[in-house]
Amino acid sequence: MEKANFSEDRHTARVAVKPDFTWRNAVDAFRVNVIHARQQVRSPVTNIARTSFFHVKRSNIWLAAVTKQNVNAAMVFEFLYKMCDVMTAYFGKISEENIKNNFVLIYELLDEILDFGYPQNSETGALKTFITQQGIKSQTKEEQSQITSQVTGQIGWRREGIKYRRNELFLDVLESVNLLMSPQGQVLSAHVSGRVVMKSYLSGMPECKFGMNDKIVIEKQGKGTADETGKSGKQSIAIDDCTFHQCVRLSKFDSERSISFIPPDGEFELMRYRTTKDIILPFRVIPLVREVGRTKLEVKVVIKSNFKPSLLAQKIEVRIPTPLNTSGVQVICMKGKAKYKASENAIVWKIKRMAGMKESQISAEIELLPTNDKKKWARPPISMNFEVPFAPSGLKVRYLKVFEPKLNYSDHDVIKWVRYIGRSGIYETRC
């Protein structure tokens, strides 16, 4: 249970938020033992004198939660991230300058999202109804009670009476694909972690239903209509685990596996998921390293794109580590630009765009300086970065239906946009 939150700047180390006096020394302890620790603190949880400090870092700002009890660490971190989101929504980037300028606001926010150490409503949309950055508007009693009932009510994340001329919604499927591959091309581990982010501009209190090619759902439906199983059976995906935004009715998900919700206004993360099976690996890296004597190394790397030729991958970057005693590098590549970056001990090969089902190659000659060190080079894996316009997990949005019984607009009137972005997480191939 967090008792107090304070965020600190790296240099000034000032208590910015909630300076509970009993926790003054906790702040000092954190500053001395974590922020200015002689060795870099890598664990996000630090125990100092039977007190646990959970911290996240945003550039040079440290956000720490403190507790003396055995709390759910995942909950604490979720809260800290939520807090970051809220602050970002209110004043943009979390920087020293912004925090200094929004001291009072942060107090107010903390007051609202945390009571006696229990996280409360942290939905930006709802918070914005009563914590505003503008001058104090005199609200009528009615309005005040409305806010109260809304915030404390069943649907705390959305207020009533929202009206848009154009009902519009945006769905983003953002995935990051992680891979570790052996030199022979065997997949050692691969998983995709994805998010479905929704931006809704809908009037009233719309009831939404989201459908995707979840294996369980498809199979369930498959019993009814044989036609559909034939069409989408192979395209369904097995989701290992997923979490939802608080607006999703979990009971319905548990019983029918259908995702129905009343969305908050504006942008929010509808769900997070992870898959490990049948991942489409957008790129294949084929390394070839040959040691020519003690002073020379020949490296050849081929990358193959493995998706529909009509799609274009972007921001491709291949990073080939070089030995620590490299004294010179000559690179030849057909496509893109390649450069030896001494400061990172790697050859970095960048390609702006690449269509599917293509391949490209780079070859490099690395000259080595003979050393008296007998240590062998550990050969770190070749890593890759890219962005592709599809979901590597194979996830497809099948539908997003909107019902608003009170207002007279139907599902067909809503303009819907769907976008898929697949990015590389840790995408490595051993060589």
Place this chain on the structure above:
Amino acid sequence: TQAISLQAPPTQRLASTFVLAAPIAGKSKEAEIKRINKELANIRSKFKGDKALDGYSKKKYVCKLLFIFLLGHDIDFGHMEAVNLLSSNKYTEKQIGYLFISVLVNSNSELIRLINNAIKNDLASRNPTFMCLALHCIANVGSREMAEAFASEIPRILVAGDTMDSVKQSAALCLLRLYKTSPDLVPMGEWTSRVVHLLNDQHMGVVTAAVSLITCLCKKNPDDFKTCVSLAVSRLSRIVSSASTDLQDYTYYFVPAPWLSVKLLRLLQCYPPPEDAAVKGRLVECLETVLNKAQEPPKSKKVQHSNAKNAILFEAISLIIHYDSEPNLLVRACNQLGQFLQHRETNLRYLALESMCTLASSEFSHEAVKTHIETVINALKVRGVGPLRGQERKGLDVRAGGGAWMSGYSLEREVVAILAEKYAVDYSWYVDTILNLIRIAGDYVSEEVWYRVIQIVINRDDVQGYAAKTVFEALQAPACHENMVKVGGYILGEFGNLIAGDPRSSPLVQFNLLHSKFHLCSVATRALLLSTYIKFINLFPETKATIQEVLRSDSQIRNADVELQQRAVEYLKLSSIASTDVLATVLEEMPPFPERESSILAKLKKKKGPGAGSELDDGKKEPGAEINGGMEPSASTSTPSPSADLLGLRAAPPASLAAPTSAGNLLVDVFSDSPAAAPGLAPGTDENFLRFVCKNNGVLFENQLLQIGVKSEFRQNLGRMYLFYGNKTSVQFQSFTPTRLPQLNIQTKAVDPLVEGGAQVQQVLNIECLSDFTLAPLINIKFRYGGTLQNITLKLPITLNKFFQATEMQSQDFFQRWKQLSLPQQESQKIFKANHPMDPEVTKAKLLGFGSALLDKVDPNPDNFVGAGIIQTKSLQVGCLLRLEPNAQAQMYRLTLRTSKEAVSRHLCELLSEQF
């Protein structure tokens, strides 16, 4: 080495030379690593064999590498370039090369030959700066290899007539360094006498370096350097008598050559007073001058001036104390120290007290020191306690000076204790002083001080009553120090009766007073107090009920601490069972301690350590001092009566020691004269082992953790043994490895390294007896229990008699063979006392178990036992006849063994004789 490190350029200069630090420093760690990676890649590309680098850039890059290394990054190239720099003719290039090598090249590098070569060239060159650089490099590396290569070279340079002063200086320090690392490699020779003459050198730097070298060398062979005394004295007198401006560069804040003076004075402390009257006179004159100078008004207000002056003064005083022959000087020194005792400066007071301590043991200065007792006590009272608090209040930086303060503080305590004892005429005054000391500053009083006070009180009848009264009063204070409680408990337990007459200190009042302190004390003190209580029961029977009540309470009788619990239980039983007479005997007053050297003085002497006068002290130290110093509080209550054991005072029962290895010292005592016991055998091995001579199965070893059972069978010269290792704990043993120590031809099978809690593992040993043997094979068992490694060594119960094959024969045959084996070396006979009841049936069983056949009706005396058998080994068979004659009246046995082999007879006789 001081001088050497001064000449090496500081890293800042390195960095600023090449403007490398600026982009590196200041940014984040990641940025620094990136920058360094880039820099390293650049240097690597520059060092890439194909193009020749000029000296300047080579120097530049080597220097950068050095800087990067000093920042904490690994450097694995550039060594060759650095070695190349050594052969350069430019000073800066050579310097950087040497610097890199002394920092980065380790002694087992392949380059060491090249480096040594370069150093050799430089040493042989006529260029003094190059020679210096080479010498610095040798000293900075200072490895054994360096010493091997150059130890014979350097003395030559040192004493050569044409060597420059600066080179001489470096050579002296370099030699000193080599001598310190590997003294065996520095050859002594005719150069030693010439080194002494360096003391006469014109150049002060050379003299300073030479004094350091000589001081170190003369500790090993003082005779070689004897001549240095007179030279040192004359040098010293020249310095001391010189005006502060005479020595120019070597004058430090108006003090002429303070370092050299201190070093010379220290050198003189290695030798007895000079015999030559002229030299001695000159030295005394010098010392007097030094003492006189202390009285002069300071020439500067700077702290450096007084520090330098005092350094010389204190060293001079140590020399005076070391000589211990000039009463006049001693008195002056003492007075000077007395002055310092009143000084405001804490460090000075500390130093003065330390010197005073050593001074106090001198004969001549007795009287003088005595006059300063008051000062010392004042220092304790006024300057000791008061200012400490005051200083804390003022918020002075305790961290900086704290260490010195505390040690100084405790030292003061000791000084007071020692001085008080040494000059105590009236012991009641002594008791007062020490009790005051404990009261005021208990934390800083070492254990010895209160042991001593108790010794004194017990040994002096006249102060006992007074001590009891004083202690009782001191204990009245609401918060008193634990040491005070200890003294109080002890003294009241012994002599509480002397003040019991006064209603204000009636027995019950005494008891309540002590018991009020009880709960706040440590276990040791509480244990002592429990002993006091039982003594109270003896002294004042009227308190018995109250005390028994206390002992019976759960907090005592069920105390988690074994010591306290045991005491409570035993004292309670003792008090309820024993009659008053027995009690009075058991709990008699302590006998006086044998008058030994004061434990505090012993400690002081020990503390002085291997300093100047240590030989003298060693001679004086009595063997008893140790015992005295080591007296434990619990031991102090032990009584001379045999019931001492009942009280269980001295040692905690070893039962609580879980690890068998920790009982090792115990074992050494028990088995130290038994040649067969290998060092480190587990306790109880031998008893167990002997039981196995006559039987094959049973428990070989058992402690809290492990039980080892044995089952064995033998046929002819072969045998098989099963060892069962049982884990008695509930915890897994890890890396469990029994290994047999190689002696017999035994094949073992490996055992699973994990033994689960409560589980048993079995190990099979196949044994073959190749020839006769006497020593039983050993088995070593190692395992991890919890985190600790347990190590048990056991004797395997395999003895020669296991390979006995019984042979039946007739009386006639027996005696025929008996006569055949009549050579004196074939017979072994032993007469011994019976250790067990003499039961013929048991004896018979044992003989059968031993392996021989029992032959009935062979011996004319039916009480005697006669046996025969053959020892089967692979190489030979040994026929064996035995005869055992018990003598029931005398409880003795006579055992005779005749075999064809002398060693076998003797061994079997020994083995068998242990069994009855």
